[in-house]
Amino acid sequence: VLMAETGHFAMLWQKMAEKLALEVEFLPGDWRRGADPDAIEKRLRADSEKRLKAVCVVHNETSTGVTSRIPELRKAIDAAKHPALFMVDTISSLASIDYRHDEWGVDVTVAGSQKGLMLPPGLSFNCISPGALQATKNARLPRSYWAWDEMIANGKSGYFPYTPATNLLYGLREALKMLLEEEGLDAVFARHQRHAEATRRAVRGWGLEVFALDPREYSASLTGVLMPAGHDADRARKVILEAFDLSLGTGLTKLGGKMFRIGHLGDFNDLMLMGTLAGVEMGLGLAGVPVKKEGVQAAMAYLAESRAQPKRAAA
Numbered sequence: 668v669l670m671a672e673t674g675h676f677a678m679l680w681q682k683m684a685e686k687l688a689l690e691v692e693f694l695p696g697d698w699r700r701g702a703d704p705d706a707i708e709k710r711l712r713a714d715s716e717k718r719l720k721a722v723c724v725v726h727n728e729t730s731t732g733v734t735s736r737i738p739e740l741r742k743a744i745d746a747a748k749h750p751a752l753f754m755v756d757t758i759s760s761l762a763s764i765d766y767r768h769d770e771w772g773v774d775v776t777v778a779g780s781q782k783g784l785m786l787p788p789g790l791s792f793n794c795i796s797p798g799a800l801q802a803t804k805n806a807r808l809p810r811s812y813w814a815w816d817e818m819i820a821n822g823k824s825g826y827f828p829y830t831p832a833t834n835l836l837y838g839l840r841e842a843l844k845m846l847l848e849e850e851g852l853d854a855v856f857a858r859h860q861r862h863a864e865a866t867r868r869a870v871r872g873w874g875l876e877v878f879a880l881d882p883r884e885y886s887a888s889l890t891g892v893l894m895p896a897g898h899d900a901d902r903a904r905k906v907i908l909e910a911f912d913l914s915l916g917t918g919l920t921k922l923g924g925k926m927f928r929i930g931h932l933g934d935f936n937d938l939m940l941m942g943t944l945a946g947v948e949m950g951l952g953l954a955g956v957p958v959k960k961e962g963v964q965a966a967m968a969y970l971a972e973s974r975a976q977p978k979r980a981a982a
């Protein structure tokens with residue numbers, strides 16, 4: 668298995684795969700960029716014996732706010748003429764950032780209920796290509812709960828091979844109604860992009876750095892913020908939590924203390940974002956972090972100028 672090192676969650680996949688006795692090759696990354704199509708193509712070209720069975724990528728790295736370019740990665744696998752299955756974690760992108768399992772040629776997509784679907788944790792979803800379904804027929808890895816054949820056979824008649832989380836399924840029905848009928852997916856994606864842009868303007872207004880380096884890979888569901896040297900992000904997070912009851916994401920593993928994360932996914936609107944950014948601006952000040960008091964202003968100006976004017980009723 669070739670796993671692109673994009674951050675903490677890629678690392679967790681690597682560890683889990685190793686516990687399952689899979690042989691994992693970690694394609695190194697600096698956590699500030701997404702999976703590199705050129706590096707993947709190069710590695711796959713070098714695998715003349717076709718020993719690599721899968722290329723695994725986290726679409727949106729929740730630990731950094733970096734979104735990998737899935738269509739370009741697919742092209743890289745195709746360019747190398749390699750048969751490896753393409754597997755993508757969309758846990759913090761599905762229903763927040765555009766994602767197309769079929770059109771982008773992904774073989775296995777994994778998603779969860781706890782982020783853009785606005786539900787408690789507890790449901791997970793797999794989307795499987797015909798190629799992946801075929802591969803599972805000969806796969807020797809032991810499996811039970813997630814054995815696709817049992818899921819598919821039971822699913823045909825509306826059943827589940829185990830006790831289903833019925834309450835979450837009712838919640839899912841409501842979440843899908845909100846996303847698909849009440850707002851529409853395109854509007855949901857645009858809302859998250861707009862909030863992400865406002866957040867980045869706030870970060871720059873404070874004189875701080877957005878963690879993601881490549882604008883093509885800016886995440887629409889969360890923004891990582893690099894702390895100035897000599898200031899502990901977790902201390903600032905604690906001050907902000909205690910002063911304003913606002914919980915920011917911590918820097919995970921090697922990023923501990925060095926950055927924090929502002930989430931802007933799910934059921935979120937302009938004023939919720941402004942409250943969040945005001946809390947961060949005030950809190951960084953209280954924590955003694957030298958920031959300019961221009962972030963909230965910049966975000967607010969952008970939200971106002973980019974808000975579509977309501978259509979006037981015809982006279």
Ligand SMILES: Cc1ncc(COP(=O)(O)O)c(C=O)c1O
Nearest residue numbers: 676725727728729756758759779
């Ligand atoms: C991108 C990504 N992958 C994997 C996970 C792990 O999900 P779980 O904790 O449900 O196993 C998370 C959780 O936040 C995530 O954001």
